[in-house]
Amino acid sequence: MHFQHITVAGSGVLGSQIAFQTAFKGFKVSVYDINDEAIGKAKGRFRELMKRYQEDLGASEEEVRAAYERISFYTDLAEAVREADLVIEAVPEVREIKTEFYKKLGQYAPKKTVFATNTSTMLPSQFAEATGRPEKFLALHFANEIWLHNMAEVMKHSGTDEKVFEAVIDFARAIGMVPLPLHKEQPGYILNSLLVPFLDAAQSLYIRGIADPEIIDKTWMIATGSPKGPFAIMDVVGINTVYNIVSAKAKAGDEEARKLAEKLKKEFIDRGKLGVATGEGFYCYPHPKYEQPDFLKG
Structure with missing residues (x-):
């Protein structure tokens, strides 16, 4: 064939x-x-x-x-x-x-x-x-x-x-x-089966006030050598997409998701901060903080 x-x-x-x-x-x-x-x-x-x-x-x-x-x-x-x-x-x-x-x-x-x-x-x-x-x-x-x-x-x-x-x-x-x-059907395939729980964990740390997005990203980047942390990835995916997924969980009764959806709507979407596409999300573009040489320093 x-x-x-x-x-x-x-x-x-x-x-x-x-x-x-x-x-x-x-x-x-x-x-x-x-x-x-x-x-x-x-x-x-x-x-x-x-x-x-x-x-x-x-x-x-x-x-x-x-x-x-x-x-x-x-x-x-x-x-x-x-x-x-x-x-x-x-x-x-x-x-x-x-x-x-x-x-x-x-x-x-x-x-x-x-x-x-x-x-x-x-x-x-x-x-x-x-x-x-x-x-x-x-x-x-x-x-x-x-x-x-x-x-x-x-x-x-x-x-x-x-x-x-x-x-x-x-x-x-x-x-x-x-x-x-x-070889078998899997919702989310391989990539999203790995990525979605990772982003969920980062969002939970954020909405519960454990740490802010920069600290969470910095932790991941230093520990793993990754060029981006979860909130930088969310900026690439787009805040609208993240909001839609979180809103669906909120409608299903997830209280943590409800708080996060409200925060994303008020602080990001209503202000036109949709991620890389609009020049601002959790970071400002085209030169986000996480790409600067001193980001991973103390």
Whole structure:
């Protein structure tokens, strides 16, 4: 099983990154989104990615231009998947939207086409039946800024064909990722199964008044050699995302989460401090304290 033509469905932040990285590694890529406005925004993201690849990877102008020229754009799903060997779905994290998308995709895609979901919060078995081809369906999850954080979690469900699983692992490697196979379904995959409890522990220390974010981050960085502590990571993830997760726990009756949600809303979100994206969160950017040479000193 050899993939040549890749379709990325959904051209948001991560969808655009997946598409560009795949094109950069020499594959023909079709990008699908629901309307011309969404496609227009995607083209803007690709222009920014071209700059980042030159800055971060030392790619040449010719290399990034060639990658962009390997990308085609569609608002017609049937046209977008007409030649697809693999469709990577990166549509919004709403179960109904994904289910409806897979029902349509199953009608339009050739029988050979493998489907992969990039969901970070749901399991492939939730959509396997809707695809109409459960044996050719699995999860392929990337981290943000995939050209730098080049991991790809490949997770099958109980009905995934082993050859499909191996083919997607090979594809992940071909686009410059380190493939991380998961042989059983796991909510949160590997990364978030490790990361979420870590961030929860840091938030608990903070909201209970044990220590402030800088001290908690400093503790972790000195003890482990990590370049970032948990609150620096939350700034990268985005305070909105952290707030949404904490709010869900608060609604379920978690009193500590309720206090934290109120604090995040009042002191961060209402003041536009959403993390790296807005220039301020727990730290100020682009030169946060934790990157300064004296941060880890007494």
